Amino acid sequence: MSEHTGRLGLPLIQTGQAQKEVTHNAALHRIDRCIGLHVRSRNLPNAPGAPQPGDTWIVGTDGQDVWHSKDGLLAEWAGEQWTFRAAPDGVTAWVEDEDAFIVRSAGQWRRGLPVAGLVIGGREVLAAEPSEVAQPHGGAVVDVEARTAIAALLTGLRAMGLVS
Numbered sequence: 001m002s003e004h005t006g007r008l009g010l011p012l013i014q015t016g017q018a019q020k021e022v023t024h025n026a027a028l029h030r031i032d033r034c035i036g037l038h039v040r041s042r043n044l045p046n047a048p049g050a051p052q053p054g055d056t057w058i059v060g061t062d063g064q065d066v067w068h069s070k071d072g073l074l075a076e077w078a079g080e081q082w083t084f085r086a087a088p089d090g091v092t093a094w095v096e097d098e099d100a101f102i103v104r105s106a107g108q109w110r111r112g113l114p115v116a117g118l119v120i121g122g123r124e125v126l127a128a129e130p131s132e133v134a135q136p137h138g139g140a141v142v143d144v145e146a147r148t149a150i151a152a153l154l155t156g157l158r159a160m161g162l163v164s
Helices: 020-034 141-159
Strands: 056-058 074-077 082-085 092-095 100-105 108-111 118-120 123-125
Touching: none
Parallel strands: none
Antiparallel strands: 056 074, 074 082, 092 100, 100 108, 118 123
């Protein structure tokens, strides 16, 4: 029987194991770090001063001191020491100082969510480059309200990135 789960490496309780609560609590702490992952930053090469328990960073390049050789790993302050672990591909994280989501893909942290488009009601949207739509012009006085409404629609579609 394996000692850890395949994806997140959560410790499994073994048959006849003493102090099962230690293994169980370690698994809960790891789940707590993975679900809704929130990191303070991903650019620091050194451990920050005065971290709070549970605060997590992604170690920046050229990690130094206690973060030496830990580039790209999740570093969580456990209250008395740092714990380090690699995140599996597919994990997303909110990066506080960038105000953005990042995702772990092909062993690297990348900004943005890994989607080519969205499917809403079975219809794929936001998956292609915005198409050019000409602004209406000309026509009779009767068309003024229609042109105004169309212009407002185009402004909204442009703001959503659906047309350019």
